[in-house]
Amino acid sequence: MAEFEPRIIVFACNWCTYAAADIAGTNRIQYPPNVRIIRVMCSGMVAPEHISLALESGADGVLVAGCHPGDCHYISGNLKAEERVQMVSKVTNMLGIEEERVRLKWIATSEGTIFAQTIRDMVEELKKLGPSPFRESRQVSQEKPALDLEDILQETKAYYCLECSKCTSICPVAKYDSSCSPRSVIEDVALGLERESTRDKKLFSCLGCYACSLRCPTDVDFPAFVQRVRALAFGADEHGCPAHGGFLHSVTRLMARSPYKQKRLGWLTKEYRVSDNSDILYFVGCAPYFDPVFQYLELRTLDITEASLKILNHLGVEPMLLPDEKCCGHDALWTGDTETFQRLAEHNTRVIREAGIKKIIFSCPEGYRTFKLDYPKYGFKLDCELQHISEFVAGKMGEQELKLKEFRKKVTYQDPCRLGRHLGIYDSPRQLLQAIPGIELAEMEKNREYALCCGTSAFTNCDLYSHEMRVGRLQEAKATGAEILVTDCPKCQIHFRCAMNNKGEEKGPDINIEVMDLAKLVADALE
Amino acid sequence: MENEKKVGVYICHCGLNIAGTVDVAELAKYAATLPNVVISRDYRYMCSDPGQDLIKNDIKELGLNRVVVASCSPRMHELTFRKACQSAGLNPYLYEQANIREHCSWVHADKKQGTKKAKDLVRAAVQRVCYHEPLEVKEIPVNPNTLVVGGGIAGIEAALKLANGGHKVYLVEKEPSIGGHMIQLDTTFPTLDCSECIMTPKMSEVGHHPNIELLAYSEVEEVSGSVGNFKVKVKKKARYVDEGKCIGCGICEQKCPWKVPSEFEMGLGKRVAIYIPFAQAIPNVATIDKDHCVYIQSGGKKCGACIKFCEAGAIDFDQTDQIIELEVGAIILATGYDLLDPSQIPQYGYGRYDNVITALEFERMTCAAGPSSGKIQLKDGRVPQSAAIIHCVGSRDKNYREYCSKICCMYALKHAHHLREKINADVYEMYIDMRCTGDGYEEFYERVSAEGVVFIKGKVAEVTDRAITEEEKGKLVVVAEDTLLGRLVRIPVDMVILCPAMIPRADAGEVARMFSITQKATGFFLERHAKLEPQVSAMDGIFLAGCCQCPKDIPDSVSHGRAAAAAALEIIDRGSVVTEAAIACVDKTLCHGCGICEDICEFRAAKVILKGGRMISTVNEALCKGCGVCAVACPSGAMSIKHFTRDELSTMVKALAPVENG
Amino acid sequence: MCKIVKKEILVPNTIYLKVEAAEIARKAKPGQFVILRVDEVGERFPLSLAGWDEDRGTLEILFLIMGKSTMKLSALDEGDCIRDIVGPLGRPTEIESYGNILSVCSTFGIGPMVPMIKALKEKGNKVVTAMEARDKASLFWEDRLKSVSDETYVVLGDGSLGKHRRVREFITEYLESGNKVDRVFAFGRIFMMMDCCRATKPFDIKTIVGLTPIMVDGTGMCGCCRVSVGGETKFTCVDGPEFDGHLVDWELLIKRKRAYLREEAQAFNLWQPDNLRRIAELSELPERISVM
């Protein structure tokens, strides 16, 4: 058997490292042929998703190389690159990927020998590590998904669309983007404009918020329709406009295919009591992965996780945490990446079954929804009771007293689509809120099943309109006079914070309001 | 179909340079099998004329709309092949080069491996070239006028070079006269020429030059626009003297009763409230210092002597500050430096002891035209018997400035020479290292050493008047460690001359902001490249001259000034500036106007503006360099870099990362 | 002013009305429609005639609640009056002796189909009817169609009745199994008619479809209802509403029908809050959250 030859992707800055590689060539300095250089104008041009994509595509190692600090042709692009590689490394390390596989190095033009040596060293080290497991598990399936448009029309009842546009009248996206209409999407598919339909960026604008189903007279399951058509689009390599460059989606795909043991519980301290024998699982979700990515928003979604654990501990529950649970697959499913979704679902159901879990508690509505509705639909059955943390706590409140401090604040509550319209849970979060003495709950104009989505879903097509939607919702929240906007979806929080981070709002309406997760609010109030 | 991609692939043998390690025939055959490739050829030297003709003919005859050449580094021949494409009517940006020489044939010996890698590189290039979009290089006409800010030697040189080249120059000087620090100097090292003698002809040339519009006693208030087309607002401060009428006769100075310390004389002499700063001032007109003019301060009730005696009738108390708007194509900043105030370093006693003075004060003292008519004297009028010159006052000092101020060693030697020559005083040079690196500098050091100056290598710990020996009584004692001898020395002297650090102008930060340029950690203005482009700021069209970039001696300042002028001439004479084609652009439907791009852009090219009722990012095409830092930071993907879009880079990654079949 | 004498909610979202309009009833023919205006500020919109009674001077219409206007209409009760009804408009169906007829209908297309089948039968045609519904709950007038047709087939989308889920599957199989059909009439939702045409096309059977574009005056004056049939522009109100389905440019029809999406949504939203409860009752919105 031939010796393993690692493949290395080098992102080389045009002015230093690429030139250094040229010098290595001019001087005939030999190095192993394992490297493939991609020329970029500046290392600051290398996005996190390019690095993760290289890993996903089977590269054994990635090197981002640029000018020495102070030498950047663009003043500080190399320093930006450094920050980004550090961020990616945090994530890949959490995924369990060896840190040798993602590197950053400054190589100046004259340093042809250093370039060659760097490559030699890297090849040696990677040889020791062995091939990247993503070489094998790389997604190569180009085969068309089994469902075709006609089936989708029938399955989701979209065929029975009456073209009445009631969906459009309630669709929050259509409200802000007048060129958007669920009905039109269906019509284009029905007309057989397959190519246009799957390429239509509007297809990726749907939030899957299920507002349309409130009004649809023929029960068309539009979000499901969109989900399926997106799967077709995904097969045709159409992804809409993924936010954050698609890095989060890429990480999900890596996670789905990864045989590595994750290092995802690094945040867990002794403060929180967990048990390996419990038959109650607390599903941590993506929070550990979100935090490095959303650092720029000064946001820590792990606060939610910790708060939930604190509440559970307070109620005498010491849940099990699975060190190797994976993403629920929600975003993969909703962006059409069915394969990734199925891999994740298979993994999660297997490890949960093996752990003998009887009950799973979620603090993320997306995970809850996906486990509850999508897993069974795709044939991943779990014999567990599933509960949102608010349901669990509300259920306990009858038997057990929650000792809560007074918290004299006026708050309003954002119903996350996944928890509200998808699962019909409106009461338990409110019960929980009102259990805190002193809390005054002021409802927004649109609440419960009519609640407005936070504006973005599955980190795709985060555009001008989704921003306006967020602004609109925040204004509604402000209009209640509340000091805090409470939600129980980490993504709602991310999206709201992002909207408030906008410089653009300086001249716009005042939308600044404290956004807080329900669990955090309750945990803080615990005595 | 308009959108159909037709790619031509050309494999260069580069003699045996490539063909020796890469099987070019097989590579060409392989390339022909790739999607969208309509023709694939190999040729001995693609960069030769016949090689280029292959491409041109195929574009015309086969209707190619994309071209890939696999040859040497694009840093070598990208431009060659782009031009070839262009001459055949294809947009030059629809071209991609695969580097199979420097990155393949030259660094790998195994032909099989080399061929395999070359295939990958060609495949990636073919896939990527399909994503290329035609780009246009925009030419923006350049306003041929230049603004020079600062009328010291660097600014004067720059202005003169440009003006002599036949271009209009606006020279803005904040003081009433140009001349800067150099006109304050007595002599210049190492030649000991008289500074005034070499400076005044230049100043006068500026004053009379038909192409130079001198705006003295003026300050830049606002700068907008970009290279080729800056708009500058200059505030011309009220002199209360009509520059057109004043003949510089100086009668007003004689009649004005209100005396204040002269800035030009470093406070060693006095001037009156209406003054011409020094005899050779350009423009040679009086200026009224409104803070000290009693007429102004009393609201016109008192004094008014100057009005009475001015025969030219030039006094005009109704003058107000004027804003002058200029349009220029290039800007040269020659704002100079300040000296560190040595009173910040209390142990040296400046400000406490009368006879601790700065080197610049000493310059005025030795100058024949100075307040003491060139007499070196102590405060009480005595002639000093001995003097210590302390180097590195605040320079090379972690507590103050880490850098070396470059010129102090040399002027300290000059001062030592004058002390020896004029009054035969004992001179002690207290230095850390002697740095005499210029032309004739070391020789000057030798000469001064030979004149009996005592050199003590050691950093001065303290200057004190507390005598511990009789000998020290009535003297200033310089306490230092002589590091060569390794012992503490106490040197009693009559006079201590401090060589303070050269520091950025107090308003350097403000100026940097106004001109959208950057400062270094030291506070001096940042050049684009320390070695290759020391006269160019990060902002296109704004150049640096003289000590605003870093400490310099006169010859360096002069060269720097001329270099800046040459850089400005390059733009002016070309008549237009070409914008980068591969720059950032904003997808309007995706942009939220979050402003992350604006914060991250070093070139201030991205800006969030209010447009159609919403905040949206825009890219100033003249400023953007296409580095892509903003595109990566953009959360929604609204920002992208042409020619290096996410799709293009992802395509490359997807083409190169997988190892196909082992 | 035309008085509503009978109102029935056939299935959720589908309303049947009988109104007094003696003059129209006297002249109405199969395939024709009327234009209504519900109130003083209402828009003019067409509805097919589902029947008429010359003696009693009444018209029958059935309609789906689609947008604001139909919702307003659905809010009227027996005894209330519709502001304006004008008709009968459009060319009547060409009723001739064709032989074997396959009539295909769904939802609001069931209405005009009933008088048409009757007329076709009177001319001696054999009429086989296929009706399509999403599920059992949205099935209506099965009996009526049965009573006028020679044979009636019901195709249910949930597959609960027979093996077919779409009428297209039924037609294909019906034709493939050798049944002779001389002409097909298809009335109903656009998707259904398109589907139907796709099914009959390979067999080259002339398929007449009833189009329902947006109209204003209904008398050929404004040209709003123009459709493209066989490459020619036609006005549905005077040249139609029935055309050869194989020649209809469906894409244009659909795209023209959604010209006022934004306005429809706006009007609906403005009108809807006050009437939300009532509409919910009328269309019996099921408790159906998130079942997919």
Added chain:
Amino acid sequence: MAEKPKLNLNRVPIPKQTPEVRRRNFNEVALGYTDEQALEEASRCIDCKKAGCKDGCPVNIDIPEFIKAIRAGDMPEAARILKSKNSLPGICGRVCPQETQCEMTCNLAKKGGPIAIGRLERYVADWERDHPEIAEQQKERIRFNGKKVAVVGSGPAGLTCAADLAKLGYEVIIFEALHVAGGVLMYGIPEFRLPKVIVQSEVDYVKSLGVEIKLNHVIGKIATVDELLENGFDAVFLSPGAGAPVFLNIPGENLSGIYSANEFLTRTNLMKAYLFPEYDTPIQVGKRVAVFGAGNVAMDASRCALRLGAEEVYIIYRRSKVEMPARLEERENAEEEGVIFKLLTNPSRFLGDGRGRVRAVELHEMELGEPDESGRPRPIRKPGSEFIMEIDTAIPALGTRPNPIIPSTTKGLELTKWGTILTDEASGRTSKERVWCGGDMATGAATVISAMGAARRAATDIDKYLRGSTEWS
């Protein structure tokens, strides 16, 4: 006797809303004379012996007399004189092209300052509307003569004919296809040019003469002309208007956002789309609107588009300014309001946005050649002059064709080659016995007052025929 007034050639200007204000509202542009202004204008009349004005009026109003009455301050009398010949003075005062009729033949016109007869007519009509009690007093008692006449269409011709016949004692029933009476006065002419309350008050006047108007009756559908004649009507007067739109017949014309002028004006005026969503009928007007054609309808459409929020409205016309058929005043009003005229330009195709909406139009330049059969120079396409103009709404306003519903359902009605009903100009008789025709259906698209003139002549002839004074030869 008062001193003979000096010749005053300065017409009293009519107060108007300023262009900046009116281009964004649907209120009437011209505000009408005040009492003083009317008196002043009326006083300019030199009361000449040979009153040319009277001859210029298609309905022969006794113009000198009604002006004299205004001067005398006897408004009821002025109103009576007007109404005796013209049942729709409020309308005619606003929309008649007086400059080519009565005012052209006014003797002062030769000197350049004809009496503003139209404005005075409008003034009197408005006065009367404000004083309904006067009309009540003046109402003539009509004795029915037992004969029944059907009038098809309630536009200016139909209303005039009905009123004239009713005054003569006939039982008249008007059949109107739309849900309001008034025809083009309601659906075509915009509110800001002719307020709908004025139309309705004049319709009410006609009704007050005993005329019955049956709305929502499409003749040819609900009943044919033959059925009318069979079912008790002694005569039928056809005035259904010329209602079918003419399109450009160029590719892309069926894209959404392209309205016939008829549809555009109907939605706006009849259905009050400018009050959407208060009124249910929507209309979509983009930022850039192109109106094709340069007649009065094109002016109305372009000005409506401005009022509906368009930022730029273009009139695209293939000939030059001289050949434009629109009334001068309307053209000026449009120009004042900011409509941009793109002359010597013609479209060749519309381009869509891929989602079925119009995105742009391809235009080409024209030059004028030899005169064609209409006497106007023939526009010729300049080769290679194509260019694309971005638009989001297009309105072809190229006139109308006769609506075929009546001809196709009536036996024995002869048509002209243009599809209009062959009609004797003097009597209004058609080729079918007991059937008269007038207005656009007889002449092709023309003015309100010419239709009224034809209707008046037909009414006279109907009366003559039904009284048996003439035969149907």
